[in-house]
Amino acid sequence: xxxVTQIPAAxxxxxxxxxxxxxxxxxxxxxxxxxxxxxxxxxxxSLLLIQSSQREQTSGRLNASLDKSSGRSTxxxxxxxxxxxxxxxxxxxxxxxxxxxxxxxxxxx
Amino acid sequence: KAGVTQTPRxxxxxxxxxxxxxxxxxxxxxxxxxxxxxxxxGLQFLFEYFSETQRNxxxxxxxxxxxxFSNSRSEMNVSTLELGDSALYLCASRRGDTxxxxxxxxxxxxx
Numbered sequence: 001x002x003x004v005t006q007i008p009a010a011x012x013x014x015x016x017x018x019x020x021x022x023x024x025x026x027x028x029x030x031x032x033x034x035x036x037x038x039x040x041x042x043x044x045x046s047l048l049l050i051q052s053s054q055r056e057q058t059s060g061r062l063n064a065s066l067d068k069s070s071g072r073s074t075x076x077x078x079x080x081x082x083x084x085x086x087x088x089x090x091x092x093x094x095x096x097x098x099x100x101x102x103x104x105x106x107x108x109x
Numbered sequence: 110k111a112g113v114t115q116t117p118r119x120x121x122x123x124x125x126x127x128x129x130x131x132x133x134x135x136x137x138x139x140x141x142x143x144x145x146x147x148x149x150x151g152l153q154f155l156f157e158y159f160s161e162t163q164r165n166x167x168x169x170x171x172x173x174x175x176x177x178f179s180n181s182r183s184e185m186n187v188s189t190l191e192l193g194d195s196a197l198y199l200c201a202s203r204r205g206d207t208x209x210x211x212x213x214x215x216x217x218x219x220x
Contacts, residue, residue: 031206043113043199044211089152096165097142097201097209099152 002027004092006100013080014108021075021103023090028068035064035075036089038102044089048075080107111135113202113212121218127188130215134181134202140164141183142209143175146197158183190219 003026013019023033032051036044048057048064050073056065063076073090087102114133122128134141142165143155154167158177175185181202187194195218201209 034209036211041197041216043115043213044201046208046210049208091152091209093206093209096154096157096167097144098154099144101151 002092002094002098004090004098004100006088006090006103008103009101010104010106012106012108015080015082017080017107018076018078019080019105021077021088021090021105023073023075023100025071025073025092025098027092027094028071030068030092030094032093033064033066033073034091034093034097035062035073036091038087038089040087047088077105080105082107082109113200113210115198115200115212115215117215118213119216119218121220122190123220124190124192126190127186128190128217129184129186130198130200130217132183132185132200132202132212134183134200135204135210138202138204138210139181140203140205141177141181142201142203143183143185144199144201145169146199146214147195152199155185187217192219195219 007022034049035047050066061078089102091097091099116131140159142157146152157165161177172188177183197214199214201211203209
């Protein structure tokens with residue numbers, strides 16, 4: 001059974017810092033991995049999708065990497081802003097999507 | 110292009126009642142998945158439908174059921190509601206095994 005772990009559970013940083021969120025998974029037979037952002041009480045907003053054959057994807061200040069063999073993915077956020085404050089979730093897709101518990105990020109002005 | 114639409118947004122039901130939630134996927138997406146999100150358990154997979162057939166099912170009791178119509182719209186039904194069914198129910202649509210897009214969810218409160 002696929003297990004997805006996200007570290008840290010919570011992170012607080014001052015505005016402008018670069019930061020890294022981590023995601024690990026136990027079964028490397030995945031189709032893809034997706035990073036999401038969730039604001040309180042809202043649905044999930046897709047940030048980046050990495051196919052199993054890819055090593056990384058970039059969108060603006062976000063960069064996600066995937067190392068399937070070691071079962072790890074990282075989400076790098078450059079020059080963080082208060083508007084980045086949210087919970088970040090990673091999900092691995094093999095037959096069904098399994099989610100980590102998320103990292104709650106707070107960016108202080 | 111319209112996103113994933115879930116209705117209703119909020120619902121309050123009494124224990125023992127049943128409830129039906131609706132999800133309209135993005136046009137052209139034939140896969141619809143349902144998830145339950147609670148503070149204690151996080152996001153848990155309920156089931157996935159593709160072309161009106163249930164393709165995958167999570168580890169939930171038979172009180173949770175779903176279906177998909179020919180226009181890809183999906184409904185999920187929970188019968189004999191329990192207090193522990195209070196949660197945010199999210200649906201996602203995809204085209205094949207590509208990027209999943211989520212709706213805003215239905216907040217169900219069971220009293």
